[in-house]
Amino acid sequence: METDRQGVLLQGMTLQELRERSTRAPYDELWQLILQAWNEIVAVEAAAEGYSSHGNLGWYSITPAVVEAAILSRINDDGEALRHVERCIGILADVYEGSEEHLQSIPAHHRRPAISHGEVAISADIVRDSLSKESRSTLCRLMKEYIIASSSFERILVRTSAGNNIQVYLSINAGIAALLWGEECGYEGWAEVVSQTREICIKYLAHACDENGFGYEGVGYVQDMLAAVTLFAILHKQSGHGDIFKDAPRLRQTGHATIMFLLPDRSSLLNAGDVGLASPPSLAWLLILAREYDDPVLRGFWNEFEGPPNFFRSYRPFDAATKIKRLWHLMQCFLFWDAEAALTPVAEAGLPLTQYSTGTEISHFRTSWGTDAVYLNYLGSGMSHTCLTHRHADCGHFSIFAYGDYLAVDTGRYNGHPDQHSVVLIDGLPKDAEGWHLCLRHGRLRGFLQHEFLNYIVAEAAHMKDCMWADRHCLFVRLGGDECYTIFIDNIKKDTEKHSYLWQLQAHPACTLTINGAVKATVEGKQARLDITFAIPGPKAFPDDPHSIVLSMDEKWWSWPYGKDADRQDYDPELSVTSIRRPRLLAEVNGANGQVAAVVVPRKKEQSTFKVNQIPHPNLIHLEIESDRFQDTLLCALDHKHIESPGYSGRCEFAFVRREGGKLNGVWTSDGSPLMVLNGS
Secondary structure (H helix, E strand, O other): OOOOOOOOOOOOHHHHHHHHHOOOHHHHHHHHHHHHHHHHHHHHHHHOOOOOOOEEEEEEEEOOOOOOHHHHHHHOOOOOHHHHHHHHHHHHHHHHHHOHHHHHHHOHHHHHHHHHHHHHHHHHHHHHHHOOHHHHHHHHHHHHHHHHHOOOOHHHHOOOOOOOHHHHHHHHHHHHHHHHHHHOOOOOHHHHHHHHHHHHHHHHHHEOOOOOOOOOOOHHHHHHHHHHHEEEEEEEHHHHOOOOHHHHHHHHHHHHHHOEEEEEOOOOOOOOOOOOOOOOOOOHHHHHHHHHHHOHHHHHHHHHOOOOOOHOOOOOOOHHHHHHHHHOOOOOOOHHOOOOOOOOOOOHHHOOOOEEEOOOOEEEEEOOOOOOOEEEEEEEOOOOOOOOOOOOOOOOOOOEEEEEEEEEEEEEOOOHHHHHOOOOOOOOOOOOHHHHHHOOOEEEEEEEEOOOOOOEEEHHHHHHHHEEEEEEEEEEEEOOOOOEEEEEEHHHEEOOOOEEEEEEEEEEEOOEEEOOOOOOEEEOOOOOOEEEEEEOOOOOOOOOOEEEEEEEEEEEEEEOOOOOOOOOOHHHEEOOEEEOOOEEEEEEEEEEEEEEEEEEEEEEEOOOOOOEEEOOOOOOOOEEOOOOEEEEEEEEOOOOOOOOOOEEOOOOEEEEEEEEEEEEEEEEEEEOEEEEEEOOO
């Protein structure tokens, strides 16, 4: 029976408008993909014994494609789709009210179907007046006795769960149920649950994300959480309960923070933190933000990343379960995509080329927003008081994408151990390296500076490494256009004893490593490479314990539990959800401390190498880098900040001098103090 009521999700959209949209370009292509997926799901469900299940991260749904079925039943007057909605209500009843024997047949982790709570509430609201009396009665009973009551507001408020995805996600779905069905089912205090869920969403944005909208749990986890927050926010607003978008402007910032992780070739978001390149499955929630904030930049980003013809980013047909999981995102795209609205392409949006975000301690450096750019992601491993899981020992880790190649990678989900990141190991792997490593120590970034020639920042990892000090200085040096190079200078002092310091670079599984001499190596991808030159203090700098360096490479593995070798041959070597194996470049430094500089130069395959040389000096690491256009000098006066060298005099820890054609172009120092350049020609 068709009625005028469309449900809260579809508020403002008439059936006629939705039907017209499904046949009009460019939405018709997306609609046909939805229909194709729906037919596949129907076939899977018909052949299945029991019911299908899928999940986002740790949360499960046992009601596949239920929202899509509700919308299809309205747009296409599809009786089978309506019956699917009612079957899904019955599935939830089986979980909560089935016999003990039946419950024992359900996997334990499927008995907490948080995704189903919200999805069934939305779908039943859409077809509310078409549901049978029995299904509607069953649904109201489930809502009143089980689903709305699953909200965990008090736990989130008084314990350590404000930024913990499981309790927050469970409560958001309970809040959706209360919003849509609380009054009809007679749940006492349903309006309070709705109000509490609003507070949960705002609290999540305040405590699980930093002030710039970057999430503490990693790129993938926070995207799924923000999708849930945004969904509740639009339902909350369209039902007349208030405007979270207005009350929590940080929600808009989360969209812009997401853009900062975009790989230059637009293939994926960088996999920083506890997630791989296969996540997030969709960014359809950005379409809601773009509409609510009238933001052409978010609209342009979504269109470029997973708009036509890239709908496959939301719908990757690996197997039946994955198809079911992704279809809801496709339907959100169909509902909230406005192909006629103004949009701004990413490269024209005026987005910053550099950004440091305090809190999560994440920094980004780009040569441009073009597809041929070089992108450096540099981590400080900030920790929230409320986000306790998915912690990686990655302070000072760097990822580099250059000229179409992902070369130095973040290894992704579960790879929490320090030997899985491009950081320095002290005396090898820590003794607690077992299983899924949760690093309970934090790091931070400091000293962020921007200059015409370079960007500078320091990763401070002393707390994480249990050291007297452990600083990794990073200089992102600009050469014009998309050409650049990076210099990392490590300065680590564990204690007063002697230790080994192992510098690491985790390379993409498709890369080839080559050691080209005592201090030079290459990481080569399909289109580009990294030319790397190392430098250590000279023998006179620490005469009682001079430094030495030895380069090597290996194939680094991760397995579950950590260190298990038996099933290695079964692992896919590609970089997707997690990097199981990859080539690793190593530089072992021995000496009085862990002082080592690494000049990392991205180059296209056909381009020549830069000349990088270390000039001997008793107290400084003195580097000369000659590119196609410039002659750059870096003077490192680690710890003592005293530069006295032929041609230079100053009182700073780092000094950078640029010449062009042999003539002085400019000077930068790390603390802004003057540097006397005796030979300015």
